[in-house]
Amino acid sequence: YAGSRKTTVESARSGVPDLKMTSTAATSAVVSELTRDVERLKAAMDEKDRTIEQLGRAVEDIRNMLENAVSNQFLVPSPQSSQHRLDKKKGVSGECSTSSETPKPFPKQSKPIKTKHLIKQALCKNQFLKNLNTNQISEIVDVMYPKDFEAGAYVIRKGDPGCCLYVADEGKFDVIQSGRVVDSIGPGEVFGEMAILYNCPRTASVRAIEDVRVWTLERVAYQQIMKTSAMRRFDERVGFLKSVPLMKDLNEEFLSKIADVLKEEFYPEGHYIIKQDTLGDKFYILSEGRVKVTKTNKGEDEEEEFGVLEQGEFFGEVALLKKDKRTANVVAMHPGAECLTLDREPFVHFIGNLEELKNKKYTEHPRKPSVQSTVEIKTNTFYPELFRVELTDFETVATIGVGGFGRVDLVCLKLDKSRSYAMKKLKKQQIVDMQQQEHVYNEKTILESCTSPFIGKLYKTYKDNRYVYMLMEACLGGEVWTLLRDRKCFDDNAACFVIACVVEALDYLHGIDVVYRDLKPENLLLDRQGFVKLVDFGFAKRLQPRGKKTWTFCGTPEYVAPEVVLNKGHDRAVDFWALGILVYKLLAGIPPFSGNEPMDIYNAILKGIGAVNFPRQMNKMTQGLVKQLCRSDPTERIGYQKGGIQDIRRHEWFKGFDWTGLRNKNIIPPIVPHINNPLDSSNFDIYPEDGDVPPDESSGWDSEF
Ligand SMILES: Nc1ncnc2c1ncn2[C@@H]1O[C@H](COP(=O)(O)OP(=O)(O)OP(=O)(O)O)[C@@H](O)[C@H]1O
Ligand SMILES: Nc1nc2c(ncn2[C@@H]2O[C@@H]3COP(=O)(O)O[C@H]3[C@H]2O)c(=O)[nH]1
Numbered sequence: 108y109a110g111s112r113k114t115t116v117e118s119a120r121s122g123v124p125d126l127k128m129t130s131t132a133a134t135s136a137v138v139s140e141l142t143r144d145v146e147r148l149k150a151a152m153d154e155k156d157r158t159i160e161q162l163g164r165a166v167e168d169i170r171n172m173l174e175n176a177v178s179n180q181f182l183v184p185s186p187q188s189s190q191h192r193l194d195k196k197k198g199v200s201g202e203c204s205t206s207s208e209t210p211k212p213f214p215k216q217s218k219p220i221k222t223k224h225l226i227k228q229a230l231c232k233n234q235f236l237k238n239l240n241t242n243q244i245s246e247i248v249d250v251m252y253p254k255d256f257e258a259g260a261y262v263i264r265k266g267d268p269g270c271c272l273y274v275a276d277e278g279k280f281d282v283i284q285s286g287r288v289v290d291s292i293g294p295g296e297v298f299g300e301m302a303i304l305y306n307c308p309r310t311a312s313v314r315a316i317e318d319v320r321v322w323t324l325e326r327v328a329y330q331q332i333m334k335t336s337a338m339r340r341f342d343e344r345v346g347f348l349k350s351v352p353l354m355k356d357l358n359e360e361f362l363s364k365i366a367d368v369l370k371e372e373f374y375p376e377g378h379y380i381i382k383q384d385t386l387g388d389k390f391y392i393l394s395e396g397r398v399k400v401t402k403t404n405k406g407e408d409e410e411e412e413f414g415v416l417e418q419g420e421f422f423g424e425v426a427l428l429k430k431d432k433r434t435a436n437v438v439a440m441h442p443g444a445e446c447l448t449l450d451r452e453p454f455v456h457f458i459g460n461l462e463e464l465k466n467k468k469y470t471e472h473p474r475k476p477s478v479q480s481t482v483e484i485k486t487n488t489f490y491p492e493l494f495r496v497e498l499t500d501f502e503t504v505a506t507i508g509v510g511g512f513g514r515v516d517l518v519c520l521k522l523d524k525s526r527s528y529a530m531k532k533l534k535k536q537q538i539v540d541m542q543q544q545e546h547v548y549n550e551k552t553i554l555e556s557c558t559s560p561f562i563g564k565l566y567k568t569y570k571d572n573r574y575v576y577m578l579m580e581a582c583l584g585g586e587v588w589t590l591l592r593d594r595k596c597f598d599d600n601a602a603c604f605v606i607a608c609v610v611e612a613l614d615y616l617h618g619i620d621v622v623y624r625d626l627k628p629e630n631l632l633l634d635r636q637g638f639v640k641l642v643d644f645g646f647a648k649r650l651q652p653r654g655k656k657t658w659t660f661c662g663t664p665e666y667v668a669p670e671v672v673l674n675k676g677h678d679r680a681v682d683f684w685a686l687g688i689l690v691y692k693l694l695a696g697i698p699p700f701s702g703n704e705p706m707d708i709y710n711a712i713l714k715g716i717g718a719v720n721f722p723r724q725m726n727k728m729t730q731g732l733v734k735q736l737c738r739s740d741p742t743e744r745i746g747y748q749k750g751g752i753q754d755i756r757r758h759e760w761f762k763g764f765d766w767t768g769l770r771n772k773n774i775i776p777p778i779v780p781h782i783n784n785p786l787d788s789s790n791f792d793i794y795p796e797d798g799d800v801p802p803d804e805s806s807g808w809d810s811e812f
């Protein structure tokens with residue numbers, strides 16, 4: 108750019124006449140000629156600047172178009188996106204909160220009504236926050252506090268860990284990427300929003316152009332408000348259902364399940380909630396206000412009133428039971444009515460049919476694996492051969508994996524090289540710094556209690572000043588991730604087998620109320636025969652029975668379910684979502700929701716599976732399975748409904764699959780790894796040594812290791 112400008116000026120100078128040789132008139136003629144030249148040059152340069160700017164924008168547009176095309180249409184990937192595809196995906200998680208902790212109240216910050224309005228408007232425009240109810244928004248606005256910055260100060264610096272979201276109040280801000288101003292932010296705009304999900308590095312810098320004020324929302328405050336309000340709403344709903352005469356005999360667990368699938372709808376006064384003679388697919392319980400029931404007799408226009416229904420009464424069951432048209436009108440009365448509604452599908456799935464609901468008493472059924480499997484639930488599995496074995500009795504053969512908090516080594520006993528183990532060692536200080544102690548304990552206690560052929564066994568744990576260690580069964584066939592990287596994608600047969608093993612693992616885990624939360628090819632390993640085992644239980648959690656949920660953001664961006672992104676509270680349904688992503692990823696080689704930044708991925712996830720293009724190699728039946736698993740509403744996902752995980756096994760995609768053979772391990776896996784001896788680490792990538800020696804950490808949080 109500078110070069111081209113210089114060239115133009117130089118070529119103009121070459122035409123300048125010798126001034127000493129000319130008269131005054133000639134001089135002024137020359138000056139005006141030169142002035143015109145200068146004007147022409149200026150115009151040419153401006154034009155050039157504009158062209159360069161347009162070219163820059165065009166290049167940027169083309170780059171964006173190509174990136175979109177690659178992720179959506181499977182064109183030739185750019186080097187950047189193919190690199191992106193080869194990267195292992197890292198799990199991310201919010202800080203753990205122990206359930207025993209009493210939430211600390213966040214002080215309310217008084218602010219003028221105008222400011223409250225500005226913040227509310229800003230929050231309502233944000234993807235993550237726009238679905239919050241008015242109470243949640245008000246609570247959030249109340250705890251936001253002001254911060255002032257002088258012109259030129261950085262509100263956010265790229266790369267710093269983020270702990271809060273901001274709403275710009277007064278003044279303007281520059282968004283800076285690689286030293287370039289890429290955008291500006293003005294009053295009433297939200298920025299730094301990723302930080303309310305979990306602690307992740309800032310993706311850009313934000314600098315005040317003038318003296319500015321921002322309103323700050325801390326992640327901890329946001330998450331506490333979300334959690335307490337969702338729990339409060341859920342308890343209120345269960346409490347309300349208990350008061351509904353129709354449901355009075357149902358037990359609490361069952362009511363919790365129903366509460367989970369009910370949707371809340373508001374109808375203004377005069378609104379026809381149900382219109383006579385139309386088709387209907389919804390059942391209603393009146394939670395607030397009153398409705399009147401009217402009927403129009405054949406050949407008459409007048410509506411006759413049949414009665415008024417009050418809070419706690421239900422309607423809309425007749426058309427559902429008879430599979431016929433609505434038999435009456437139901438109209439909202441003053442000042443409007445609020446109903447809890449149940450669609451036909453979840454209604455049928457969860458409670459069979461209304462007659463059953465009216466006539467049958469439900470007893471408590473703890474969820475168990477839905478088919479008889481070879482797995483049994485044990486706790487405190489004990490391996491006598493390892494009873495006296497100390498940490499110092501092992502020697503390291505090779506590093507076979509590197510994770511967020513440490514690494515996994517292939518080890519053997521110094522005195523017995525006929526057997527190997529995987530030793531996962533985690534840096535204690537880093538665990539404490541990232542507040543992940545509870546997750547590490549979850550991993551230990553859950554794995555200790557698992558006995559499934561589809562889950563990597565944990566034999567024993569150790570600790571020293573710097574690390575905690577988990578001694579595990581070694582799966583020497585390598586990661587499904589590596590196979591996928593080398594093959595680009597799997598055929599239906601191999602994908603079906605991998606997914607079937609995962610289904611078995613999930614069935615086992617959900618049967619003991621454990622949600623896994625980190626399904627991805629990186630966490631699936633092949634054993635020596637080629638059967639797949641689930642490892643890395645860093646995000647697994649045992650949920651309270653009774654339909655209880657958990658709130659901490661956990662997972663790997665490409666695989667997280669929308670309810671996790673939206674902080675709505677989540678349960679085992681997130682594993683079915685991730686299973687859908689996994690099916691897609693194995694067959695297509697890339698995940699359905701992707702982007703350069705996690706935020707782009709989350710926005711794509713919130714748009715839903717309907718907006719995703721499927722590659723040619725995925726036929727309609729397979730697409731159907733992915734779509735049924737990746738329903739945005741968790742209660743609508745296949746696997747989560749009345750038929751349980753057996754619905755997935757029965758899906759057409761698995762037609763002819765030998766599930767019993769899989770469980771008894773008497774079928775031949777489609778990919779049988781080459782393993783030369785028990786110390787063979789050749790199916791894993793080679794990792795450099797970790798030069799970093801972590802500091803001692805002696806707070807004692809790991810006493811149970
Ligand atoms: N039992 C095992 N046998 C063989 N390899 C294993 C075993 N467990 C883990 N690995 C290897 O080590 C890698 C990292 O293990 P793991 O995912 O448990 O660590 P992590 O620190 O929790 O990782 P991340 O931070 O990515 O979640 C795995 O992807 C796998 O390649
Ligand atoms: N308006 C605007 N904001 C951006 C852009 N890129 C990043 N940001 C914001 O800058 C913030 C930097 O920190 P975060 O990554 O937490 O969140 C980022 C976004 O909110 C951009 O191109 N335009």
Ligand SMILES: Nc1nc2c(ncn2[C@@H]2O[C@@H]3COP(=O)(O)O[C@H]3[C@H]2O)c(=O)[nH]1
Binds near residue numbers: 426
């Ligand atoms: N037909 C009829 N429906 C009533 C009456 N009172 C309440 N309803 C409710 O009004 C609803 C209209 O839609 P549905 O026929 O599905 O189910 C009906 C009942 O739930 C009544 O007296 N007659």
